[in-house]
Amino acid sequence: MTKRLSLQNGTNEIICLDLMKSFDINSPPWEDMTKTIGLPVLSYNTHIALGGKNNSFIFMYSGIEKSLATFKFQVDKLLYIFDTNTKTWSVPTTANLPQKPRDAASFTSDGKGNIYLYGGYELNETSSTLENPPALNDAYVFNTISLSWTSLNPSLTLLRRAKCSSVFLNDGRILYIGGESSYGVPYNMTSVYVYNTVYGMWSEENVDSSEVIVEERIEHSSVLLSNGDIIVYGGWRPGGATNGTVAQPTLVILETKSMFRWRKQNVTGKFLHLNRHSCHIVNNRYMFVAYGHTIEGTVTVSRNELYILGTTNYTWITRFGQNLFDETISPKNSNNSLIIGFLIFTSILAAVLTVILTTILVSQCYHKRRILRIY
Structure with a gap:
């Protein structure tokens, strides 16, 4: 890997992981792609999602950005697009x-060309964030096909929220979990904030915590x-002037089918409790967790490990094999190029700051031969 830039300057690095290779989690085969497709700015705390025609574009919105040439903060270019076909970055012209x-906003894709932006902390041109600001309470939907933004319920006063997690459910609801x-x-974890994209309605819904108490976290x-x-x-519980404490439990399940309910989950294998990490699901079977921080006493420690959780038996595995990935690919799709997975690792580390974009493309020839390409 190239030498990373400091916290003050951010980074323009992109590293990729080839999931068609077998590897031990202690030595994952990361590939540095910065020289060929590095970010056009120095960036951290940015927001990234997939969209555009055939979901073949990566959209990077705002965050703390600095010029590659001057290292000065810049807020004049808020949106960048990476075309996975031409492997080029561009600054689009968008409406509204x-x-x-x-930074620290939610940037959630529905997988159908729309990205939902909510909250975060406002930035200015002279410092990374405004001094002790309240979180923003605005929300927008970005149509990545027409490249237009629309304000969501501008007449409503939404809850101010930043540093939360968000999930797009299959029924069209977005859940905003935790945050501050x-x-x-x-925010307390006994409720979740919900936006129904079908009916355009916001609500705060209670979560049954009778089985397990889930501590607040960011x-x-x-x-x-x-x-x-x-x-x-x-995640961690903010502690004001201190670094806060580890939020417990480290891993918990939120049931969503009939009602919102927290459920305990036994997990086997070795892993760390991380915050400010990157996390994505692969083929509904493996949860990849990369980079992040641990809290050790009053000290925040940067990490560069990779962890993989098998979600069928909730075991942290020590080795990832090619067959584990390949067996989940359906041979029925005859598309010449099929996007079967999309990993975005955007770490917001306080010391080692990295942006990792991994787009997994599988070319299917005669429904049998599969070649992995990573951009």
């Missing part, structure tokens, strides 16, 4: 682009499984 640059209303003021992750369960992992 939200004018408040921000301002620095050091977290900078955690949430991933949706095919059965409707959500894995909530990691």
Whole structure:
């Protein structure tokens, strides 16, 4: 890997992981792609989602950005697009682009060309964030096909929220889990904030906590499984002037089918409790967790490990084999190029700051031969 830039400057690195290779989690075969497709700016705390025609574009919105040439903060270019076909970055012209640059927001794709932006902390041109600001309470939907933004319910006063996790459910609802209303003021985990994209309605819904008490948390992750369960992992409880404490339990399940309910989940294998990490589900069977932080006493420690959780038996595996990935690919689809997985690892580390984009493309020839390409 190339030498990473410091916290003050951010990074333009992109590294990829080839999931068609077998590897031990202690030595994953990361490939540095910065020289060929590096970010056009120095960036951290950015927001990334998939969209565009055939979901073949990566959209990077705002975050803390600096010029590659001058290292100065910039807020004039809030949106970048990466074309996975041409492998190029561009700055698009969009209609009604939200004018408040921000970090720690929610940027959630529905997989059908729309990305939903909500909350975060406002940035300015002279510092990474405004001094002790309240979280923003605005929300927008970005149509990645027409490249236009629309404000969601501008007449309503939404809850201020930043540093939460968000999940797009199959029924069109977005769940916003945890987070904080301002620095050091977290939301209780006995409720979730919900936006119904079908009916355009916001609501706050209670979560049954009779089985397990879930501590409030920020900078955690949430991933949706095919059965409707959500894995909530990691995060920390903000502690004002201190670094806060580890939020317990480390891993918990949020049931969503009939009602919202927290469920205990026994997990086997070795892993760390991380915050500010990257987390994505692969083929509904494996949860990849990369980079992040641990809290050790009053010290925050940067991590560069990779962990993989098998979601069928909730075991942290030590080795990832090619057959584990390949067996989940359906041979029935005759598309010449099929996007079967999309990993975005956007770490918001306080010391080692990395943006990792991994788009997994599988070319299917005669329904048998499969060649993995990573951009």
